[in-house]
Amino acid sequence: MDHKLRTGAGLSGIVLGAGALAFGAFLSNRHRNRGQDNSPNYTKRQPEGDHAQVGRSVTIRKPRSELFTYWREFQNLPGFMENVEAIDESGADGVFTWKIKAPAGRHVDVRTEISSEKQGEHIAWRSVEGSDIATCGEVRFKDAPGERGTRVSLVMSYDPPAGALVRAVANIFLREPQVQARHDLKRLKMLMETGEIATSVRTRGETRAAKQETE
């Protein structure tokens, strides 16, 4: 991504700019000589870049192309991402609005565009003007050895939102994003490998879907 590539104005523009910088650092790390250590930046004790970054990988026993296609259909993501209520393509061309759950039945809107993608390999996105949170992320699909399927890696970079009001609402989204990423990817793995997401509830009234309806 081009560091100079910035859109937006005012408060959200500033936040977005910071987010874009972080993402730039993340991308460039893949090409930089990093000494005797091949580990991903997000596993470093002191990750490079000024902004929070989380990442997680999971191996899923499905072909790369199938997983890419599933993810690229963004409407599928709320099916395994706990805090994402809906993702709709709305407004400007190529802009997606992620409706993220927040306490007390409220939500925050994260507006993104695809910044880069390659069929079967990766999809990257970043927030645009009007987004409540400055964030960027990337999902990569790589063949796992032998019959193991595909390694799916999700990396997200974000800035704490500016403005007390938004921050209060968004805190829930930003709470332990590392855990959130791990849980979301595990749910995707379950869905792809078994066709369902494991739950130990005994009655339908205890399921997540039923609880949401009564909220």
Place this chain on the structure above:
Amino acid sequence: MRALTWHGTGDVRVDTVSDPEIINSRDAIIKITSTAICGSDLHLYDGVIPGVKPGDVLGHEFMGEVVETGLGSNLKKGQRVVVPFTISCGGCFHCKQQQYSACDNSNPVEKQDMSATLYGQPMSALFGYSHLTGGYSGGQAEYVRVPFSDVGPIVIPDHLDDDQVLFLSDILPTGWMGAENADIQPDDTVAVWGCGPVGLFAIQSAIVMGASKVIAIDHYPNRLALAKQLGAQTIDFRETDVREALMEMSGGIGVDAVIDAVGMESHGFAIDNMIDVVKQKVGMGFDRASALKQAILAVRFGGKVSIPGVYGGMSDKWPLGAMMEKGLQIRGGQTHVQKYTEDLLAKIEDGTLDTTFLISHRLPLEQAAEGYKNFKEQQNEWTKVILKPGMEN
């Protein structure tokens, strides 16, 4: 429905709880005809397993009749099935290698964090065995919801009765895998610590696998008699120096393979509790964790150590030097039940294996709490308890 529920240490009760329903497409609902109390249920009863909540339905050894199926189940209403205690998806990396008890996909995502912290990676799910292993309602009940019912349950032909096949759910394959993990060769002398149900089945399996001599170690006369009845030689550890005896009984070589079918018993599961309890027990004649230490010292150089007994936490004063210097092979793990059920069912049908000899009591489900109490306190007489929801009180 009626179900045996956990309320606290030493407090289990038969309560009325909500009936299970089909949640996911591969689910089935089973009406229980027989369900057993397991030695590892006593860990829950003793309150040493973390993540058990009041109201949780216990029980992981059960069988019954299929009464309802999801669209993705291949079971049919009316079929009689035994259900493995391990919940396995059949489609993940581990399941594809028949490492069913390491299934990636059965433990609900939000329940995986605790075991991931303890062990580095999360555990798979088990029925009725705390929220550490998924929080699934167990089978000491009238009905149970069985996820991935197209992978686990094994259909039982009508001519075999419940007593013959119920233990396919856990203790028979667990004893079998315990013997298999000891990599038994025809000339081997094998020593088995603990003559509880798993130990007895490990003894029987080792004999079927062709061990030249099997030595059973316990102190309950009735359990030692059952081992003898299977063809084992016996040692009562209260009367005999076990290591000395094993050296003599193996011709001064040391036994070729050892099987620890004792496990942590009533020791704590949580890390600090575990260490404390082990420390307290050092010096006792037959400390539970010391069964494994004793086994490691008794086995010959280049020998094989199998651990079907359940351990959960950590142990100190571990004989690491003996492990390394003697070049031991050590194998453990929860049982990959689904890998063994078909073969073991055939061995039951053709008479190679008998599973009924250790059943001491059959009770109605309503008397389950009494069953727990006696199974814990009268281990000599109460060798194995089966609960029958349909039985007259």
